Amino acid sequence: RRAPPSQARRAEVVFKLMDGYLKNDSVSLQKAILDHVEFTVARSRFSFDDFEAYQALSHSVRDRLIERWHDTHQYVKRKDPKRVYFLSLEFLMGRSLSNSIINLGIKDQCVEALSQLGFELEVLAEQEGDAALGNGGLARLSACIMDSLATLDFPAWGYGLRYQYGLFRQVILDGFQHEQPDYWLNFGNPWEIERVHISYPVKFYGTVEEEIVDGKKFKIWVPGETVEAVAYDNPIPGYGTRNTINLRLWAAKPSDQYDMESFNTGDYINAVINRQKAETISSVLYPDDRSYQGKELRLKQQYFFVSASLQDIVRRFKDLHTNFQEFPDKVALQLNDTHPSLMIAELMRVLVDEEHLDWNEAWGIVGKAFSFTTHIVVLEGLEKIPVDLLGSLLPRHLQIIYDINFLFVEDLKKRFGSDYDRLSRMSIVEEGPVKNVRMANLSIVSSHTVNGVSQVHSQILKTKVFKDFYELWPEKFQHKTNGVTQRRWIVGSNPGLCGLITKWLGTEAWIRNVDLLLGLRQHAANPELQEEWRMIRRVNKKRLADYIEAMSGVKVCIDAMFDVQVKRIHEYKRQLLNVLSIIHRYDCIKNMKKGDRRKVVSRVCLIGGKAAPGYEIAKKIIKLVHVVAEKINNDPDIGDLLKLVFIPDYNVSVAELVVPGSDLSQHISTAGHEASGTSSMKFLMNGCLLLATADGSTLEIIEEIGEDNLFVFGAKLHEVPSLRDKARDFEVPRQFARVVRMVREGYFGFGDYFESLCDSIEGNGGDFYLLGNDFMSYLEAQAAADKTFVDQERWTQMSILSAAGSGRFSTDRTVGEYAEKTWGITPCKCP
Template identity: 50%
Template sequence: MGRVPSNTMINLGIQSECEEAMYQLGLDIENLEDMEEDAGLGNGGLGRLAACFLDSMATLGLAAYGYGIRYEYAGGADDWLRYGNPWEKARPEFMKPVHFYGRVIDTPEGKKWVDTQVVYAMPYDNPIPGYGNNHVNTLRLWSAKSPVDFNLKFCCMDRNLAENISRVLYPNDNFFEGKELRLKQEYFMVAATLHDIVRRYKASKFGSRENVRQHFDHFPDKVAIQLNDTHPSLAIPELMRILIDEEHLEWDKAWDITTRTCAYTNHTVLPEALERWPVSMLESILPRHLQIIYHINFLFMEKVAKQYPGDFDRMRRMSLVEEDGEKRINMAHVSIVGSHAVNGVAAIHSEILKKDLFRDFYEFEPHKFQNKTNGITPRRWLLLCNPGLSDLIAEKIGDEWPVHLEQLVALKKWAKDPNFQRNVARVKQENKLKLAQILEKDYGIKVNPASMFDIQVKRIHEYKRQLLNCLHIITLYNRIKKDPTANFTPRTIMIGGKAAPGYYVAKQIIKLICAVANVVNNDPIVGDKLKVIFLENYRVTLAEKIMPAADLSEQISTAGTEASGTGNMKSC
């Protein structure tokens, strides 16, 4: 999400007034902003994309909620809540019980999930203001609370085990690890969110907790649930459970409502990133949901068999249940079958989904598949982090471009204007000088602001090929050593990003980059011709300083593996 104050002041149109007020109080607003920790709510492009969506929906005036988990620790020592969060408001009146384990029994009214262990989901609301439109949406984050505190007569988990669910962010969004805690986190968010959505649908007016709507005929017309990758895919069996077990709808009616409500965005083509939960784990933690998934699969396999009679290999490939080795549930398949729309996040990526990854599903239901190319919010990534360039643009085309990006096309008429070119170059150099000062302060390395700033900032992963970049650094170093008097373009190479704690190869790549940097930066023959810096604790706030200073943005991922790659959109 990044820091709140600057983005909020810009969206509300009060930045200059706030800066002046702080100045009158003898305070520096930048020093005040530096005291805030970045919120630890997501990973890499997936989390940042969600944040940009929230800003854009609020700016468009769309009524929308973002839902997530209020992680206490964003991996390592990122204790971003140590002093609390002044921008959030606890909403204990909307606290929800979330159930785990237990067993399923048959009753005259239908299936019933009993003998469960309970964790409470406490919502914390964060306002998301739109840009210049007096519209505010909500990011609602769930925190796990033990019911022991509330003296309720449920069979309860140990308090620490219960509250561990929202304690630590799993710092990896491109490699699937079938850990029990991760499954609990995903269901915890889904269950709390869906109960909140159903409660709001039933209520008569804003803020009401009285149920007025008694049927679900219009639910898909009032509610759209977008599954941001497979992490919230348990929403499909959970919504079915609510509609069938709690609201007592017939299966066919519940399934029609669920599929018309849910849509699925795929964010990766990497096989190791697709979630496949062991049946044994689901059977223990979410026994009712496993039953529902089995029945969804049974009915789906009947449809596939009818369309492709005798094609058992196709049925095996399309089944929600994988039976090679340990029996697993393929959550991407659950998401496709249970949604009315499936999209990739770039034209090439969407074609890969149709022609390769989900080819069988595309051939079976081609009308579901579409493309929605990713984007970024220009409010944070241009207006906020590059005010010099923003002012230049406003001088030429006016100040409506932050909500009408198509107006940027009008800049073409000045593309070859020498004065405009000089002004753009001056802004870039000022941004580079600011970053050079930060690097000297934080890393003790004096870099040449006139050098090419060559930047690769993203999650550390083999497919993103930071190792290839490192080999290029070694090649450049060897060329300089071979002929120090040759004509070289001075270059400052910055590589930044985080690696999952258990990702050994990624950790070794970071270690190699740091070792190479140590040699290069301390070689007097190389001098200012080449500098290498590994940027520690890469986060939104640091990105806001790096992107405006970039001369070269490295996007060198293995072809066909990067779903969208929004990092390159931020360099300006």
């Protein structure tokens, strides 16, 4: 074989052939699209449909992303700054085409290139399926954070899992939720790059033995099973910058060493089938966003993710460094909730068992590398792993966790003596009939910082959930209020509003510097802006109304107030409270004299969201929405005064349609239960008014835009415990009792089926989420919203002030704070 050409010789050839970067004018794009139709999609240039055009366009865009992505890598590698690794088991990316085109700044050119070929960008964008590799808030936050990290030029990587099945599709049959698999890769995914050469073995099971190296004893883990983790890279472009970072997702493949034994028995076919089982590790996303307790496959996913990511990170570090003391100067490891927290034990194992550092040295490095964010408010939500399960799957890690805990508890004893209650609360290992590892305790003990996702959430962590830890290490506790990216949530999903904002601010700079939105405040009362603002909102409402009609058959009037609650279905989020108030509204209209109906403000109530497949009560709430909707929408007496529609299969791209088209959006969790909430921020940015409880990030929204500019109601955080204590003496308001009775007694049908649902808010000692308690103040807030809606000038002013005050809720601000206060990284802008 001939020797490969030298690097220099190759570079000469490459430069001769290249006439620079790919060009972004419309003719070059057109040529690229046609080339991809012919050679990538393998259809004829002279005949291809919308989907094929989408594929070809996507590949043309992807080529441009890859150039920038290569440049960014090379540049960052040369500069070798400290990088942050954002570790998350979930990323809810949604669609990529429009977002990439916007961030690359080539939208106009693409529109032009396509129009001559007879295609429309908007139509092609609809061809793309959502990448739904996550459940809800936590996962969408990860996606928004990636956009901001790229835009702000931070040297950052995202790591996650490439599930073959994303979050289930919600199909409604006869008003009931059914789950269908989301095999999202069926038609290929142009946004990922398979890196067959980047793969790592990941080990499971086996035993721990000892080896002696240079006279010293070391532990060595002899695995029972090995699978291969293969990298799939997803370039994430920044807006208004060349920087394009990487989201690396791992897929499981059988390893050459996987189960060789079964081949020796001669049953070749079954041995192959067995091997294939390795792939199940990354095959499906767990659809329950709050409990995974005790599932072996889930634990396998976590470790698979952790092990592959850390091998990759360590390899990158070792490319340029030999001394592990420098590791924390180059690497910040961000734990997105406890899901990736096994990486703590894994890093200890790598440093001690493989790199042969001594324990204390390794522990010092771990403590400087990790930071931990929790997204949970209630103690019961925290993740625990049964010791038995952990010990069998990851024997060495269990030993390490025990050792970390032993040293930690010894330390505690020195400080707190024999305060055994405290020690047992703080211990990483929970004693009891089933011994568990408390992943949050492990994360706090091992990280240099811990934070909640809103001000009040962080306060609750300090005073309740992690009180003991706060008393021990007050300096570790920080707060970082969540955000959302205005690139997707205004520029992408609401182009009309984007243009209007730019016109009135006289600059596009707000797309990178969102604080500039404050400049809208001074125009909020300007009738000219108000008029244009309303026009744009109307166009969005029309688009949403068309969608509603297409999917539900219900025709809605766009003069009505579009009142929306879209999010995962949970008792604490209180969709049930919303439905009950809709029943109340219906009941009131029915009992009104005909003449009084003229005063009623028409409403279109939209509710959407998925229920975890095993969450009975949540599923009943979905059914209730449907039966109530059926009754109201078909009541000729009601007409356009009230409509109720369930939006099925709520996901990122549905949100992009719903958010810009709604007038009022509801965020009505019982105070103290929503860690932050992020959809409220999207609605706010789009000039939608909020109807909300004083919970999570709403408190900061109130601070920012003023209480007069949204509708707030309900029990306050400090009142909740005593209200619960006094629940038995609470006299349920007549109106509340009446609507619950209507449900119970079968006014909408299915009375028996809804009995347990009614019991959950009325039964003995029930109503934990205080629906009855908040009902009257909720109705008052609803009435206030009605009253304001009639005064369109006032409403529009509030709408403008909402958008103007939304700058603080951009992930650009969130990420900037993490970079400075938690990760210690600075921008590294690719020239």
